[in-house]
Amino acid sequence: MKTLHEAIRPTTFLEPDKLKTHLGIDLTIASETFQITGSFKFRAAYNLALNVPNGEIVTASSGNFGQGLACACQLLGKKCVVVMPETSARVKVEAVRNYGATVDLIDTKRVRREDRVRELLETMPAAYRASAYDDALVIDGNATLGAEIANYGNFDSVLVPVGGGGLSSGIVKGLCEIGSRIKVYGAEPLLGNDAARSLKAGRIVANEAEPLTLADGARTLSLGKLNWEILRDGLAGIVEVSDENIAESMRFYFGLANLKCEPTGALSLGAILERIEDFKDQKVCLIVSGGNVDTELYRQILAG
Amino acid sequence: MKTLHEAIRPTTFLEPDKLKTHLGIDLTIASETFQITGSFKFRAAYNLALNVPNGEIVTASSGNFGQGLACACQLLGKKCVVVMPETSARVKVEAVRNYGATVDLIDTKRVRREDRVRELLETMPAAYRASAYDDALVIDGNATLGAEIANYGNFDSVLVPVGGGGLSSGIVKGLCEIGSRIKVYGAEPLLGNDAARSLKAGRIVANEAEPLTLADGARTLSLGKLNWEILRDGLAGIVEVSDENIAESMRFYFGLANLKCEPTGALSLGAILERIEDFKDQKVCLIVSGGNVDTELYRQILAG
Numbered sequence: 024m025k026t027l028h029e030a031i032r033p034t035t036f037l038e039p040d041k042l043k044t045h046l047g048i049d050l051t052i053a054s055e056t057f058q059i060t061g062s063f064k065f066r067a068a069y070n071l072a073l074n075v076p077n078g079e080i081v082t083a084s085s086g087n088f089g090q091g092l093a094c095a096c097q098l099l100g101k102k103c104v105v106v107m108p109e110t111s112a113r114v115k116v117e118a119v120r121n122y123g124a125t126v127d128l129i130d131t132k133r134v135r136r137e138d139r140v141r142e143l144l145e146t147m148p149a150a151y152r153a154s155a156y157d158d159a160l161v162i163d164g165n166a167t168l169g170a171e172i173a174n175y176g177n178f179d180s181v182l183v184p185v186g187g188g189g190l191s192s193g194i195v196k197g198l199c200e201i202g203s204r205i206k207v208y209g210a211e212p213l214l215g216n217d218a219a220r221s222l223k224a225g226r227i228v229a230n231e232a233e234p235l236t237l238a239d240g241a242r243t244l245s246l247g248k249l250n251w252e253i254l255r256d257g258l259a260g261i262v263e264v265s266d267e268n269i270a271e272s273m274r275f276y277f278g279l280a281n282l283k284c285e286p287t288g289a290l291s292l293g294a295i296l297e298r299i300e301d302f303k304d305q306k307v308c309l310i311v312s313g314g315n316v317d318t319e320l321y322r323q324i325l326a327g
Numbered sequence: 328m329k330t331l332h333e334a335i336r337p338t339t340f341l342e343p344d345k346l347k348t349h350l351g352i353d354l355t356i357a358s359e360t361f362q363i364t365g366s367f368k369f370r371a372a373y374n375l376a377l378n379v380p381n382g383e384i385v386t387a388s389s390g391n392f393g394q395g396l397a398c399a400c401q402l403l404g405k406k407c408v409v410v411m412p413e414t415s416a417r418v419k420v421e422a423v424r425n426y427g428a429t430v431d432l433i434d435t436k437r438v439r440r441e442d443r444v445r446e447l448l449e450t451m452p453a454a455y456r457a458s459a460y461d462d463a464l465v466i467d468g469n470a471t472l473g474a475e476i477a478n479y480g481n482f483d484s485v486l487v488p489v490g491g492g493g494l495s496s497g498i499v500k501g502l503c504e505i506g507s508r509i510k511v512y513g514a515e516p517l518l519g520n521d522a523a524r525s526l527k528a529g530r531i532v533a534n535e536a537e538p539l540t541l542a543d544g545a546r547t548l549s550l551g552k553l554n555w556e557i558l559r560d561g562l563a564g565i566v567e568v569s570d571e572n573i574a575e576s577m578r579f580y581f582g583l584a585n586l587k588c589e590p591t592g593a594l595s596l597g598a599i600l601e602r603i604e605d606f607k608d609q610k611v612c613l614i615v616s617g618g619n620v621d622t623e624l625y626r627q628i629l630a631g
Binding site for chain 1: 365
């Protein structure tokens, strides 16, 4: 049984000369597109599956956490059920199944995910209910990436995609634990800007409905409670990113960095495009959280 | 002025779990898609530009070597002229210009590249004429990748794309110099299989015309002389790869490894698809030589 550090792939740092020249910014990419299962979520999922005593784990996930958890459970010999919306990217559904997990597809217009998870748990009393973000084990798993970034370079700022807050709170915690002073900025879809509104209000504010942003990994109703406790004081700010700049960032990565990136992963570069002047004189690290995107959607985005 | 080892980015090793499971082969990717200028050619170009005494360098290149040389000359403060066919991928022409080099576009149906280079050299008597493959400095530059592969893992075989033979001869030399016994297989487009025919004939055999394979980095007439001297005994074999398997490999990399790869870079995985049984029980390293591909072509290939 591998420890967390043995199981994960260290992040892939890229310093793309063409992109740096084009934008005129000293940027480094921390790409989790080559992480096991293709996104950072494996860090969280493995840490959780490794440390809970239960032999069965149930979760609701729009895709990448489900994939990470399915893979972690397969490696650790645990049973895994993943509740997913019918609208999830097809490649993500297939990948979860390929890792040996049971996929439970629901129509989110009729059934709320948490209700379906509760229903399942009644038939699986020994199972652990895993949140994709609002869990201390998830945050600790993601904190490993914060530590890797601090060890790599002397950055002024790190920009990180925000959905439920699992990754961003992990980065804040990971940097904090080793005494790093790198500033952490969240990058959130403008179409689902609950975290930005929460920071302004000083309390968790939820989206009215699941936001229909291109960034399918950030289609969350609100930040998790544990994540909020860390983010409320831990973030230097949040940048709201239009879907246009998410798509443009994916094209920049393709054309100027040879990097295949999923929409949610492109949020951090999107934040640079939104506020380029704010980051001009900084040494910036952009976290690309994952690379799993449907082929047809990717083709459409490349067409511009 | 940086040394060769200071200037290059170490190759990016990937061990894509989904692709390995799908093919049932223990494979590792050595990806040069994140090398400076997006392909391995920078290794060769920098080593050449660093070590020739001339302040001006002229070359003919279908793209990636031109880009690598332009960037190397920019870093080293040398003047650079790149003769390119009008049919070159647009992104490659633009990239060469962005590195400050002069691009000399020719109609290869009317003017042979070597004639145009000779013509240019008459007006630039102090210039060095750089071959993209048939030059000891090119081979030595590429040999650095062979050494990196030997140091990374205990592979049985390494598969490497073959065009003019610059990379493959460099890999053979690099492995040989450190006493590695890893077998080197060339992966060549079936539509331009001069290297395979050369190995059979025991002498350099040329294609009748520039082969119209998808793998634009391998549209060479024949192996170089210095490359042939190394490859004739240094290769364990050559696999001829259909354009269909080149395209299929690009789709596999996209879908199962989150890797954006150019057609020529996909030759090594294409060789696996051609002869999967031969490599089933081996620990294999696939060299992905570069990632620079036109967006529209990539979209077409993804559509399948």
